[in-house]
Amino acid sequence: MSTPVRLSAKDVQAMLDASPYIAALGLRVEEADVVAHRLRLHLPASAAHRRAAGTQQVHGGVIAALIDIAGDYAVALALGGPVPTINFRTDYLRPAEDSDLWADAVCRRAGRTVSVADVDVIDADGRTVAIGRGTYASLPRR
Amino acid sequence: MSTPVRLSAKDVQAMLDASPYIAALGLRVEEADVVAHRLRLHLPASAAHRRAAGTQQVHGGVIAALIDIAGDYAVALALGGPVPTINFRTDYLRPAEDSDLWADAVCRRAGRTVSVADVDVIDADGRTVAIGRGTYASLPRR
Amino acid sequence: MSTPVRLSAKDVQAMLDASPYIAALGLRVEEADVVAHRLRLHLPASAAHRRAAGTQQVHGGVIAALIDIAGDYAVALALGGPVPTINFRTDYLRPAEDSDLWADAVCRRAGRTVSVADVDVIDADGRTVAIGRGTYASLPRR
Amino acid sequence: MSTPVRLSAKDVQAMLDASPYIAALGLRVEEADVVAHRLRLHLPASAAHRRAAGTQQVHGGVIAALIDIAGDYAVALALGGPVPTINFRTDYLRPAEDSDLWADAVCRRAGRTVSVADVDVIDADGRTVAIGRGTYASLPRR
Numbered sequence: 001m002s003t004p005v006r007l008s009a010k011d012v013q014a015m016l017d018a019s020p021y022i023a024a025l026g027l028r029v030e031e032a033d034v035v036a037h038r039l040r041l042h043l044p045a046s047a048a049h050r051r052a053a054g055t056q057q058v059h060g061g062v063i064a065a066l067i068d069i070a071g072d073y074a075v076a077l078a079l080g081g082p083v084p085t086i087n088f089r090t091d092y093l094r095p096a097e098d099s100d101l102w103a104d105a106v107c108r109r110a111g112r113t114v115s116v117a118d119v120d121v122i123d124a125d126g127r128t129v130a131i132g133r134g135t136y137a138s139l140p141r142r
Numbered sequence: 143m144s145t146p147v148r149l150s151a152k153d154v155q156a157m158l159d160a161s162p163y164i165a166a167l168g169l170r171v172e173e174a175d176v177v178a179h180r181l182r183l184h185l186p187a188s189a190a191h192r193r194a195a196g197t198q199q200v201h202g203g204v205i206a207a208l209i210d211i212a213g214d215y216a217v218a219l220a221l222g223g224p225v226p227t228i229n230f231r232t233d234y235l236r237p238a239e240d241s242d243l244w245a246d247a248v249c250r251r252a253g254r255t256v257s258v259a260d261v262d263v264i265d266a267d268g269r270t271v272a273i274g275r276g277t278y279a280s281l282p283r284r
Numbered sequence: 285m286s287t288p289v290r291l292s293a294k295d296v297q298a299m300l301d302a303s304p305y306i307a308a309l310g311l312r313v314e315e316a317d318v319v320a321h322r323l324r325l326h327l328p329a330s331a332a333h334r335r336a337a338g339t340q341q342v343h344g345g346v347i348a349a350l351i352d353i354a355g356d357y358a359v360a361l362a363l364g365g366p367v368p369t370i371n372f373r374t375d376y377l378r379p380a381e382d383s384d385l386w387a388d389a390v391c392r393r394a395g396r397t398v399s400v401a402d403v404d405v406i407d408a409d410g411r412t413v414a415i416g417r418g419t420y421a422s423l424p425r426r
Numbered sequence: 427m428s429t430p431v432r433l434s435a436k437d438v439q440a441m442l443d444a445s446p447y448i449a450a451l452g453l454r455v456e457e458a459d460v461v462a463h464r465l466r467l468h469l470p471a472s473a474a475h476r477r478a479a480g481t482q483q484v485h486g487g488v489i490a491a492l493i494d495i496a497g498d499y500a501v502a503l504a505l506g507g508p509v510p511t512i513n514f515r516t517d518y519l520r521p522a523e524d525s526d527l528w529a530d531a532v533c534r535r536a537g538r539t540v541s542v543a544d545v546d547v548i549d550a551d552g553r554t555v556a557i558g559r560g561t562y563a564s565l566p567r568r
Contacts, residue, residue: 020192021201050162059163060227061207068203068232085202086398087233087419089373089515090210091542091559092226093535108557109519113397113421114370116517116557131534131542133515133559135371135419137397228540229561231373231417231515233400235393250415251377255539255563256512258375258415273392273400275373275417277513277561279539304476305485334446343447344511345491352487352516368518369486374494375513 004080006034012073015082022069025062029073030102037078037107041070045100056098060130063101063121064090067132070103071117075136078110086114088134099124114138146222148176154215157224164211167204171215172244179220179249183212187242198240202272205243205263206232209274212245213259217278220252228256230276241266256280288364290318296357299366306353309346313357314386321362321391325354329384340382344414347385347405348374351416354387355401359420362394370398372418383408398422430506432460438499441508448495451488455499456528463504463533467496471526482524486556489527489547490516493558496529497543501562504536512540514560525550540564 009032016022016029031040043049043066051059067090076082105119119132151174158164158171173182185191185208193201209232218224247261261274293316300306300313315324327333327350335343351374360366389403403416435458442448442455457466469475469492477485493516502508531545545558 019194019201020190021203024190025203048162048166052161059161059207061163061167061203061210064206064210064230064232065201065203068206084237085232085234087231087371088206089229089231089559090206090227091229091561093537093542095226108554111519113423116519118557128534131544131559133517133557135517139397229513233417233419235395235400250412253377255565258377260415270392273402273417275375275415277375281539303478303485304474305487308474332446332450336445343445343491345447345451345487345494348490348494348514348516349485349487352490368521369516371515371517372490373513373515374490374511376511379510 058096070105071134074105200238212247213276216247354389355418358389496531497560500531
């Protein structure tokens, strides 16, 4: 395997912004550690993400999407670019009461065929609201 | 356990429309079988759901959200109302090339504590693009 | 891709018997459909599989192993031989009260990189006690 | 909720030994931290666990069972006793070449209805061979 491109936070942000779906979520890269393959993304609070009228809680679907994306780009830090998701699991630990959310993702294994990432989703009070684990193809997206 | 409310397709549609996040996705109930606990949802194609500029492919995050929601409301058909998601898994089988998508969900088990639903996501050509499996609390949402 | 070897039930049984771990479980192939990529395995009741003394219930660990194996060999029917498991999920729907168990596995997708199988675990009364879903590498085991 | 019983490593060992299936695996408690809800189990190497003749590799089914059990007893440290598994996911990161294995489990969330545990499976060289995540009912086993 040739040495992968070393991505900066700016590179990852540009990749996120190139996706209409991700751009609409408003995701921002806060940290990208290309050595440890760790990534922190920020999802700003939005009325469009609310689970129900009259609550500030974020819908679980948004959190699942955040996990998928954060895991993908943690793998991208290891491999040099984003890759197709094969599957992922989302566990909700407590309601995400309003607020902005952050996803802390780390690539646990960058293999020849597949890679694995873990993601913790944290609220503004530092509480873990959800955790995710995904498997990604270790091949550049076609 | 008292007999749960028997929900119609119209009831489920009203519940979907009450969620700002789900309403923005534009989900429509096409079938709701309150006896078999089967539900078919339709997700209309949207430029806002695209994975990348220059492609018609739907982003996996949208598909995961669709799975979570469809599974939840299949359980709702069994229990009388939507319930909190505990966790779910999404497996992507092939790219969702443009097009509208449909989610076929069925409640596999409505237990005292938790319930389990399976979801197949189908494209306009009838191909299965993703499959999901979720666990939901068998308790009304607070 | 060259045409995979078409495995018979007898072929699969020989592969199972070649594994010390699987042989110790006593798994038997009851059906193997090489066209539909469906497989039925039988796990005979055993005192060694009991969850606790004084109960006939089968330990969940045995059921998880059964799911992993059944899914693997359903994929083997599609690909011509067993493959490494990448990951799998096990959901327990109700206690497996004593009795023999059967695993009905089907390959949902045989892809170039990875394959996906679903497994239902059934007891002697025809009740589904657990369901599984696994991802396997679409490459021969080294 | 009343204060749960505080289990010692010796208590957990006695619970493991009371299960015919677990006792046959030969699992030993090496550490049990009732405050952090962390548990380390040791699975001794065994010819009966081998994936294939002529290899020292451990079968994935054994590793999945180890993950289920370790996660369950990490939750037991939080709740005072073992609980039913609802579902769990196993990801294999690299082959478990012979050797003894250790499972490091931690309870990530002890909720009113369900609890969640993470498990890393380590070989004698300190390499992570598999990771697991499970959901357990927060209710005593009937």
